[in-house]
Amino acid sequence: MSAPILTVENLSVSFPAAGARAAVVDGVSLAVSPGEVLALVGESGCGKSMTALAILRLIAKPGRIEATSRIAFEDRDVLALKVTQMRALRGAGIAMIFQEPMASLNPVQTVGDQVIEALRLHERVGRSAARDRAARIFERVHIPDPRGRLDAYPHQLSGGLKQRVMIAMMLVVRPRLLIADEPTTALDVTVQAQILALLRELQDELDMSILLITHDFGVVNELADRVAVMYAGRIAEEGTRAEVLGAPRHPYTQGLLRSIPSLAHRGSDLEEIAGTVPSIGTWPAGCRFATRCPKVFAPCEAEVPQTVRLSQSHRTACHDVAREFVS
């Protein structure tokens, strides 16, 4: 197995809350290998988007990346880079696409101009050569009538087309790592299928790694090689797609998978995870899932669970699994 392209170790992002600082991302470690798709899954507020922003050092004050964190991209220490180096990295080495393409596109500029601008920012090309390249990239992402669409404004395009433009802008610089934050959540399901197929196609062709952030396990199943499940700022479980979706060990992952409605569950109640996510700063001292876990027992509230290696690729942080494993 080749060296990972992205290594995140003990990442913590804190925000001020009720006088003290609360870690909305707490000790997260993960790694993405070249050419692989790692899905970071969790519900709203679990810190997955924060993790992505931290990797690109886009955390705004009063948020802060704690000093104990370590982020390495292709063996370079991301947190130690100077501002200019970081800017060069963003968009060239690591690119990001977001959930709401409308918010990421300038409404008063044609989409062609925006792609050309991105192109000329990173390479030396003349105006007409850039336009040609832009048209070819639009064709690559299956935008119908690519040359004509260069002159369209964002509001004239549908959600699916806008997302394709975002992907085109990202492709311009051929990043080695793409961070996709809920790229299809705002799209209709038929369009979502098209975009996911496109992402898979491009990933194969460019040998690009993808850090996919989503809350939809179906999307995870379609696209991901490995999965990490987050809850309240911590990784609850991590493993290959087959391991996490087929044989989940963490009670949160199990509960989550069982609460997804489908034809198969017809006629019976869905499994509920009792209670709600505790608000920022009110987590228990030990395992943050302790207040809702069906398998909670003595050490859960007080001690932070250690990571248990279930196999070479599968690990989870849970006291219940730990005691089973030991015995």
Add this chain to the structure above:
Amino acid sequence: MSWIGNAIVAVLVVGGVFVYLRVRRNRLWRESMAALVRRRRLALVILGAYVLVGLLDTVSWVGGDGVQGVAASEARSVVDRIFKPSIFREKSYSAPFASVEFVGGAALTFPGRHVLGTDLLGDDVLYKTLKGVKVALLIGGLTCLVLIPLALLFGVSAGYFGGRIDDVVFFVMSTLASIPNLLLLIALIMALGKGTLQVCFALGITGWVGLSRLTRAEALKLRELEYVQAARALGVSHPTIVMRHILPNLAHLVIITFALLFTGLVLSETILAYLGIGLDGSWGRMIDQARNELSRDPVIWWNIVAASAALFILVLCVNLIADALRDILDPRTLRERA
């Protein structure tokens, strides 16, 4: 007619207590008021002092100690009675705390007692400044009493009901906004007269367009929110929806605009005074009359400084309170305070 003044004060005090009691029951308003007091205590105290002086100047009655120079049927307010302006005067200018007249140096009747000096006619400047408080409050308050209901009526009906009502209101608003404000104002005052009530009425009639636009836009937005739709599905009538859902959610806008309008009106009265249609006894008048004094040598400054300072402090306090209110009443901060 002193009883009008007294009646107004009574209504205001009772109305104020009533509003306070109703608002107290609502926890959101309670918390907002507490936050305001916390953040702007000094400004509120100063504003309270102004209001107190205004009230004291409004409560008036006839008779009492027979003072020379005062007709027996003339109603005098509490401020009048404290200062006894017909007695407590000089012949002409005198500097603050001075013991001699400014021109000539003759001895004063009340040496060292005029805290802010006296003006051309010998009236005590502090007394005149205090009399101006009521006028300023009236300009701001009474005008808004006319302006705000008008703006709400037009704005909310245009925004909520839309359609032809919106078209009509829009037409009226655009027409009014196209006529130069000052000319219309002057015309109205010429027609109605220069009394306080008339000037306030004229200002109110010409000034409602801005707030109306705001409330129209907000009502338009609120109308589409799901809780209004849910109320319609629950069979609630349109007037009830407006009273129960639209107006309370506009209140923050109205309060903030009221504060800003207030200061705007008080300041614009000085312009009116410059044009000769200001109100009797206002600071605007004082400033207008004191214009010539500044070019004298040595300068007579206490008249204009007193009026300007009183004006400045009032406007500053109201603006500070308005700023704080804007933060506190912002519907988005509701979530953060949870």
Add this chain to the structure above:
Amino acid sequence: MSAAAAEADAARGTPPPLLKVEGLKTWFPIRTGVLQRVDRWIRAVDGVDLEIPQGKTLALVGESGCGKTTVGRSILRLEQPRAGRVLYDDTDLLALSRAALRPYRQAMQIVFQDPTSSLDPRMPVRDAIAEGLRSFSIGANTAERTERVAELMTMVRLDPEHMWRYPHEFSGGQKQRICIARALAVGPKLLICDESVSALDVSIQAQILNLLRELQQRLRLTYLFITHDLGVVGHIADRVAVMYLGQIVETGEVTEIFEEPKHPYTRALLGSVPRLDLERAGRLGGGAPGDPPDPANPPEGCRFHTRCPQVFEPCADTPPALREVQGRRCRCHLYDPAHMARAEL
């Protein structure tokens, strides 16, 4: 409904319809120019027929812009339809005056998608839930209404102690329960759920779906469930109607349609849903090519023909009718006996 279909229904034990929608059309004007003349119409709902059996759940499914939300709002007359009938208890609700409609409002209520904008932020939750009680004069005085609010809150699994709190003090799932309580306060028979669980996290969604199922059994409610999530449809709906660009393209029993979708759009829809099944992953039936057309300018003939993988001759000029096909109804020339021979060639 034809005699054959009615027989099929009776055989299945499907109860008579609580609500029937016939030929519903709701169009929105697009005005242009200085005089604001009506230029074109957005045909949001363009000839929709529905039947909601009593005590059952009918799911109305489609993607954004298909008009499903407008159908729900038109039934409640929150939008004004331009044509059609909505029959409740043999009375056409669209023909009634506003005053005559009012008592019928008690029978049908709606729960919206966004729990935050569904509640007035300046009203305590007790007043929000009691709004319908006041409107229809249920309960003789304030105390009785407060008691009823407490009952309703318990029914949706909320603590009645919290009734004087404000909406922003509750979580998304709790706010949605409050909205459900508000809708149930007036004792409706039909509840329209307009994407009511779409804005919630998966684990909260499960809680609300379980609650809705429990309430349906306990109070014998009928649901019109508007959603785009086919997983939810498969889980809780008895019947489903698939909408595309203002029209119903297929409708029938959920199990039958999911197992064997007949309309090409239904097939594309079901094929696009990312599967949770480990083996069947990675072969997403790439949806339907292209984007949904402009509802102000729908294609001639069959509205889906511009994106249909099985398009053939009649599709571009003749709009297909909704016809019976093996116990369900489908709007497609492929199942029209007159054309079927040609299709096979």
